[in-house]
Amino acid sequence: SYVLTQPPSVSVSPGQPASITCGEDNLRIITVHWYQVRPGQAPVLVLYDDRDRPSGIPERFSGSNSGHTATLTISRVEAGDEADYYCQVWDSRGDRPVFGGGTKLTVL
Amino acid sequence: QLQLQESGPGLVQPSETLSLTCTVSGGSLNSKNYFWGWIRLPPGKGLEWIGSVYYTGNTYYNPSLKSRITISVDTSKSQFSLKLTSVIAADAAVYFCARLVPTGDYATGGYFDHWGQGTRVTVSS
Numbered sequence: 510s511y512v513l514t515q516p517p518s519v520s521v522s523p524g525q526p527a528s529i530t531c532g533e534d535n536l537r538i539i540t541v542h543w544y545q546v547r548p549g550q551a552p553v554l555v556l557y558d559d560r561d562r563p564s565g566i567p568e569r570f571s572g573s574n575s576g577h578t579a580t581l582t583i584s585r586v587e588a589g590d591e592a593d594y595y596c597q598v599w600d601s602r603g604d605r606p607v608f609g610g611g612t613k614l615t616v617l
Numbered sequence: 618q619l620q621l622q623e624s625g626p627g628l629v630q631p632s633e634t635l636s637l638t639c640t641v642s643g644g645s646l647n648s649k650n651y652f653w654g655w656i657r658l659p660p661g662k663g664l665e666w667i668g669s670v671y672y673t674g675n676t677y678y679n680p681s682l683k684s685r686i687t688i689s690v691d692t693s694k695s696q697f698s699l700k701l702t703s704v705i706a707a708d709a710a711v712y713f714c715a716r717l718v719p720t721g722d723y724a725t726g727g728y729f730d731h732w733g734q735g736t737r738v739t740v741s742s
Contacts, residue, residue, distance in 0.1 A: 539726070540720070540726055542728035542729075544664075544729070546658070546664070549734070549735075550734060551621075551713070551732040551733055551734045551735065552664075552713065552715075552729075552732045553732070554728060554729060554730050554732075557718075557728045557730070558720070558728075563730065595663065595664050597664075597728060597729075599720075599725065599726040599727055601725055601726070603680065604677060605666060605677065605679060605680075606654075606666045606717075606727065606728075606729075607666070608656075608663055608664040608665065608666065609663065610663045611663040611664065
């Protein structure tokens, strides 16, 4: 089954780009989705199907998927982007969603 | 706008049963297009899918929790529920309910597009 590896933390200054990776050593990542999780708030879907943005998500959020590594990129980070970010794929062999370990984005 | 709200006791004693309910408003639970799920976030750890339910009552469970969980749906009340038996300290977490958008056949993909704010559950005697 999938084991999705994310860096525990990423730090970036406001206005700079931030990239968060989601890797799988053995299995190919077919499609990945990304969530923003802030304490005490409802998680927010920021990207689905690798690169599509739900309504209301700024264009600053973009995504890519090379097969074994997916990447969430925030082009110009703002203080409000500080949160934990999780990738998610679907394990079709187990008929279930699988989440990465999460990455804490800190805006310096 | 679709809203989901979790409810239930914030404190559960070890070995007891945790019962949570998710109330859906601004949209129909009785839809062929979506599934509904429970996800939890233990302190210091990552998100963990617990299970999902279809409006027909069909359920899908995380194998690691399958022996202890029951998820049910009551479309007349716009609610779906989670029961977790024999609770232990490791079950302490923030529990979220969410809507699952399947991509194609359920077995091939999906993502959670709307989430509740979560409810914190503490396990202690």
